[in-house]
Amino acid sequence: xxALTQPPSASGSPGQSVTISCTGTSSDVGGYNYVSWYQQxxxxxxxxxxxxxxxxxxxxxxxxxxxxxxxxxxxxxSGLQAExxxxxxxxxxxxxxxxxxxxxxxxxxxx
Amino acid sequence: xxxxxxxxxxxxxxxxxxxxxxTLSGGSISGYFWSWIRQPPGKGLEWIGYxxxxxDTNYNPSLKSRVTISVDTSxxxxxxxxSSVTAADTAVYYCAKVGGTSRxxxxxxxxxxxxxx
Numbered sequence: 001x002x003a004l005t006q007p008p009s010a011s012g013s014p015g016q017s018v019t020i021s022c023t024g025t026s027s028d029v030g031g032y033n034y035v036s037w038y039q040q041x042x043x044x045x046x047x048x049x050x051x052x053x054x055x056x057x058x059x060x061x062x063x064x065x066x067x068x069x070x071x072x073x074x075x076x077x078s079g080l081q082a083e084x085x086x087x088x089x090x091x092x093x094x095x096x097x098x099x100x101x102x103x104x105x106x107x108x109x110x111x
Numbered sequence: 112x113x114x115x116x117x118x119x120x121x122x123x124x125x126x127x128x129x130x131x132x133x134t135l136s137g138g139s140i141s142g143y144f145w146s147w148i149r150q151p152p153g154k155g156l157e158w159i160g161y162x163x164x165x166x167d168t169n170y171n172p173s174l175k176s177r178v179t180i181s182v183d184t185s186x187x188x189x190x191x192x193x194s195s196v197t198a199a200d201t202a203v204y205y206c207a208k209v210g211g212t213s214r215x216x217x218x219x220x221x222x223x224x225x226x227x228x
Binding site for chain 1: 148161171205214218220
């Protein structure tokens with residue numbers, strides 16, 4: 001399986017909204033509602049922010065939202081705050097062989 | 112709340128076998144799936160494989176020929192072995208609990224393994 005495609009970087013000013021895309025295929029992103037998004041600050045382990053495309057774990061601010069259209073999933077961060085500056089990784093269940101595939105990661109900069 | 116901690120050598124020689132263990136605290140390994148994920152320096156995440164507490168496994172096809180994941184329920188641990196390592200296997204290795212829909216939560220803090228002679 002191939003890695004999911006994410007833009008290497010994204011940016012926005014405090015208070016603005018930014019959307020990060022994650023493109024796969026009909027065998028992974030497009031075939032299942034099992035897309036997750038992870039936030040990773042430098043030197044830290046990833047933390048799940050969104051699972052099953054659009055669900056938020058308890059404790060994750062509602063400024064973070066997820067969606068999917070066809071083979072592309074998206075993470076939107078609204079009302080950007082300085083602490084949102086981090087790397088964001090998407091992942092998807094891959095189905096027939098029960099594999100998991102990640103994207104290459106997107107570095108979000110808060111200007 | 113379950114916490115995970117990776118342990119093992121930080122330096123492995125080329126062609127040798129990388130061995131890591133993940134130890135759980137605050138919860139039981141039974142009834143769940145557990146996974147290994149790695150991240151080469153400055154790069155994205157790569158799923159290595161997962162194991163059910165019963166011992167059933169599934170591996171990334173690109174690593175399958177070199178990977179073995181095992182579980183020891185009596186010690187609340189699961190382990191990773193990666194054989195015939197090269198410099199390309201240098202990475203931070205994470206262990207994580209797998210949710211029902213391939214969600215990884217929580218994660219261990221990660222351990223850097225360098226492959227070098």
